[in-house]
Amino acid sequence: MTTPRSATETFQISAEAAELYEARFVPAIFAEWAPLLADAAGVRPGQAVLDVACGTGIVARTVADRLGGTGRVVGVDLNEAMLGVARRVRPDLEWRQGDVAALPFPERTFDAVLCSMALMFFPDRTAALREMARVIRPGGVVALCVPAALDDQPAYGPFVEMAVQHAGPEARSLLGAYWACGDVDELRAAVTAAGLTRVGTRTHLGTAAFDSAEALAVTEVEGSPLAQRITPEVYERIRAGARDVLAPFATPDGTLPAPFRGHLVAARTPGS
Known part of the structure; x- marks a missing residue:
């Protein structure tokens, strides 16, 4: 996952927020999906692999290993x-600044392109997929994972609805953007429209592991611009509300293995 960017909202991430992302989001959620995405792509030694919208680099690190x-x-x-965080954590890997709308690589550079939890933030998803396909060698693989729709999220659905009640409609835009690419049929259609041949689709029910319900709330709010747009009083109500709506998923010791559903899709470029 990366800096969220949509047609209606541009997230500007500070160095502190990027460190928060690495410290909280990666172990809580994204580390589980990196090996699943590598499996979907069939990554193997000797290949050239691109991690698009790499964030702090958990997928690239997993692939490198x-x-x-x-x-x-x-x-x-x-x-x-x-x-900056990616370079600090793995200085031995290659990190490039660039936009998925115009990847800074020649055609047919990579054997596989992976994109984890970011497709929903691209203003033109089909165009982004075409650009990923452009830098793939004939027969190469584009592999994606995205969160399922919010209605299919047993824990995050109630949490976002509660946050909207306290923070207003803007909270739905800021916290709901993550789930905007969760319709499987639409995802498959975007892949096909990009000229790719889908070879596999899988839905996986994973876990967003947090120390508590409040920790999930803190991670979600402070990992988005919502934290700067609400008062301390509203923030406290969201944290308290999280304890209530997420109580069904908490363990007796208070930890929260919240269910997190996502989709994985692998597709090939022509020439396979």
Whole structure:
């Protein structure tokens, strides 16, 4: 996942927010999906692999470990703060600043392009997929994972609705953007429209692991611009509300293994 960017909202991520992303979001959610995405792409030693919208680089790091020092791994992201964290964590990998609308690579550069939890933030998803396909060699793989729709999220759905009640409609836009690409039929249609041949679709029910319901609320609010747009009183009501709406998923010791559903899609370029 990366700096969220949509047609209606541009998220500007500070260095502090990027460090928060690495410290909270990656272990809580995204580390589980990185190996699943690598599996979907069939990543193997010797390949050249691009991690698009790499954020702080969990997918690129996972792929690099699988390649075992062979091949090439590149992470590209629009936000320099995210890349700063990625470089700090894995200085041995290649990190590039760039936009998915115009990837800074020649045609047919990579064997696989992976994109984790970011497609929903691209203003033109089909165009982004075409650009990913452009830098793939014939027969190469584009693999994606996205969160399922908010209505299909047993924990996050009630949480977002509660936050909207306290913070107003803007909270739905800021917290709901993550789930905007969760319709499987629309996802498949975008892949086909980009000239790719879908080879596999899988829905996985994972876990967003937090120390508490309040920790989930803090991570979601402070990981978005919502934190700067609400009063301390509203923030406290959201944190208290999270304890109530997420209580069904909490363990006796208070930790929160919240269910998190997502979709994985793999597609090939012509020439396979």
